[in-house]
Amino acid sequence: MPHSSSFPAATTSTPPPPGTSATRPSSSCRRTARMRRRADGTRPPRCSTSRRGADSFASMHQFGRLAAAALACLTTLSLAACSFTLGPRDKAVAKGTSATPSAPSEPVTAPPRIETPPPGTLLASGVLTDGAGAELSTVTITQVDAHHATTALALDGYEPAIHSLYGSPESPAVGDCLPGGLNLGLGSPGSGDLPFATELGSGDPSFIRTILLIRTPNASETEAAAAAGCLHRVIAVAPLMWHTAEQRTDLHPVDAGSTNGARGTTESADGTVQSYTVAKNDTMSGIAQRFGITGADIRYLNPARISTCGDMACAGEVLNLDRARR
Template identity: 35%
Template sequence: MTTLTTTPHDLSQRARPKLSLAVALGAALVLTGCAAISVSAPEATSTTDAATDTTAQPATLAPGQVIGTGAFASADGDTTGVLTISAATGTEGFGGTEGFATDEGYFTMRLTDFTSDEPGPLTLLLGPPSVTADTECFDSGRRFSAGEVSTEPTQDFVLGDETGDPSHFGNAVLTRPNVPGDTECLASVAAVAPLVWTLPDLRSGLDPTDAGSRTHAAGTVALTDGVPTSYGVAPDDALEVIAERFGVTVDDIFYLNPGRSPNPRDPVVYAGETLNLDRARR
């Protein structure tokens, strides 16, 4: 068993023109003070010790299907616009390249009826529900940056989410760059659009059940009405065995935890890390 010490990363992610569909674009939270655990392949667990397999095949979205909307409004009313998020059609051709495939976690965002009296360029980001119109600064934490907004009334952006389900973002945010030396905040909030998601439950059958502690999955489980809702990673745990304990796949764990660090699909688990097991809380 080898224990590695990691340095926390700045996990803000900025959208790029589609240079490669292999580029990971998911946003993630910063974890601090954790030790990465690398383990050798564990022995197979007998079927009698495994949880009931609750893995569901992910649902698919129709190309161009609208999955979310939001309306921007600044406190002074000077910045407005409507954001529509849709499943990619595979024919958009952003950045002068071929279009995005709907099964690779790519979505389109169209900003319409945009107006703003802000003197400088704004940046479009998606963030958690905690970022509201009362938030003064949004320059850290889990977020996805789609890039700068122009002055055009209609504009298109690309959203990449490795889990294939971006509904864990609660708000779209327009931020302004601050004048150097004017404030310690690097990106102040200009306007917020609460997002209303209309996409279907993509993994309706994903209901983890706990088959009990075992080697490489000996952490603690939080329960709500007897149902496991989160798992506390113990030293020497391995993600594959944790998934086996709860009758799900590693990909299901990634889906349930879009804010993992250093990226949502990090195969390494961290002692002290909490893994969400509840679809409603992702």
């Protein structure tokens, strides 16, 4: 492949012929010639060119030889004869990559596989009781298709306008207010089978622990209820028994110790990491890497998590890491 070169071509030169002066003689030479004429009256030979001119000629001749050798090296493309060493940055640029090392990222893994029961499978059941312990109705949750189930119960005499049913990850007592956070609205009693979203909790809704019957105050009661700080009061509770197989039995976080992006503290029991308290500047990916899991695993272990930080980690937030406490 032809190459262009900025080196000058090698040049040669011959000394000037006698009787000519290509370069002005040096002053020392001229002084010596005058002294010799005065001493013997003869005319000395003409002074040669100055040493400076000779040195310049020699330097130019040597530079020309070097330039010719460099040009030959460039045109032969022989790495055996002309080797060039690339530094780390040069090697990276030559490969079309960045010389700056990238920060480690969360490993890409397949989403956890959740077994979906076939249609007609009984998922969970319970008994709805009031504050006096009276049984109001049985409650069943049955799989309908890959994404939905229905909640069936028989409640008579409850006005739909002020009564409603919720699924909750909490276990409040009768007389308590509806717990804050995530609550699954099912609908009003007496309206037949109620839909139940099985896609909750990354496809495993077994974190829903209770079905709650809630009473909302009517117009005449609203002011007093607001003053008491409770607009939605629990009047009956059905603790749920889940009949589905345990999911994600392979999920066992192991603490590798504090690291960048995961400087928080943990709580453990019997060698099992139970929870992690987020520190300032923590990231979800950093937390996941510290415990050898993924962000999807953290979401599965915290299905009821509602955070103003979204997928980010909020300082002071407590994350569950124990599958049994999900």
